[in-house]
Amino acid sequence: MHRIVFLERESIIAEVRRPDFPHHWVEHAQTLQHEVKERLAGATMAIVNKLQIDAELIAALPALQMVAVAATGSNNIDVDACRERGIVVSNVRGYAVHSVPEQVLAMLLALSRNLFAYRQAVVDGRWQRSGQFCFFDYPIRDLHGATLALIGSGSLGSGVARLAAAFGMRVLRSERKDALSVRPGYTPFAEALRQADVVSLHCPLNAETARLIGEAELRSMKTSALLINTARGGLVDEAALARALHEGWIAGAGFDVLSVEPPRSGNALLAPELLALPNFLLTPHVAWASQPAMQALADQLIDNLEAFARGEPQHVLT
Structure with a gap:
């Protein structure tokens, strides 16, 4: 019988059905990193979201057979160490194909129109003091005719492309930064930015994409350009972005992610003077979290467990 331990149940607000195979289910609302080893002792299946599962931890969990990631991103899992141990790692895919693109467009509209x-x-x-029916203190730009560069064109990037096209935007799909x-x-990466x-x-965030956007990339963009990040905070040099916003290298940014979450030790993008800027919008990693998206995630998460139990693992990363 499988022992399933869900370490971060409160990370999903949805109905999580129980798997259709014999099992013992244990769930914790939240888990601190130092509690992971003890809570996963004896577990054959672990459900995690953002907690770190590294090689040292894997070595200490001899019963573990599967790690089910309750998200798409898996940079918190040592996939190579899991592969060496024969542990299957499965993630959840395609559940936020409407939620994330809609957040991107919401941020883009708010920033473009200086709402x-x-x-x-x-x-x-x-307005109350205005000499006429309106005033024009802040520039307003239409999305129609503007050029959108997508860095990453999987299901989420493609969803953004569809919405952007409906607004009449020109969409460029950027090639990888280091592509030969x-x-x-x-479009070549540097040209897409320009x-x-x-x-x-x-x-995704990995060794090749960490700090993909730094000072050089920000300075290469138009001073009228906007940067939207609903992927992973580590893709951007946050200190460089803070400077870019203060000094006007770009026109604005909308972020839903930070490099460390929750940001208990501060972050350059949390400086009060930066958060007060009308051209910077920061939300707490909720772009994915519409109710339909969270339910789809929960359903697929259990689908992954059931597929593994049948001997037909799906959405495998190892």
């Missing part, structure tokens, strides 16, 4: 600046101006009484050749239908009015990140 935060205009709302604050009304709060401050600027350019695939048909793709042409873009908006850059939206949708790639």
Whole structure:
């Protein structure tokens, strides 16, 4: 009988059905990193979201057969160590194909139309004192005709592309930064950054993509460009972005992720003066979290457990 331990149950607000095979189910609302080893002792299946499962931990869990990631990103799992031990790692895919793209467009619309600046101006009484029916303190740009560069064009990037096309945007799919050749239908990375009015990140975080966007890349973008990140915080040099926003290298940014979450030790992007800027929007990693998306995630998570128990593992990373 499988012993299933769900370490971060509160990371999903959804109905999680019990698997259809014999099992013993244990769940914890939250788990601190130092509690993982003790809680997974004897577990054959572990369900994790953002907790680290490294080689040392894997070596201490001889019963473990499967790690079910309650997310798409798996940079918190030592996949190589799991592979060496014969542990199957499965993730959840495609569940947020509407939720994340809609968040990207919401951020893009808010920043392009300067909604935060205009709302604050009304709060401050600027409209009430205006000499005419409206005022034009902050520039407003249309999405129609603007160029969107997608860094990563999987299901989420493709979802953003569909919505952007509906707004009349021109969409570029960026080639990998270190690519030796350019695939048909793709644009060289550096050229995509130079042409873009908006850059939206949708790639995984790994050794090749860590700090993909740094000072050089930010300075190569248009001063009127926007940067949107709903992928992983570590894709961007956050200190460089803070400077870029303060000094006007780019026009604005919308972020749903930070390099460390929750950011208990501070972060350059959490500086009060930065958060007060009308051209910077930061949300707490909720782009994926519409109710339909979370339910789809929960359903697929259990599907992965059941597929493994049948001897037909799916969505395998190892």
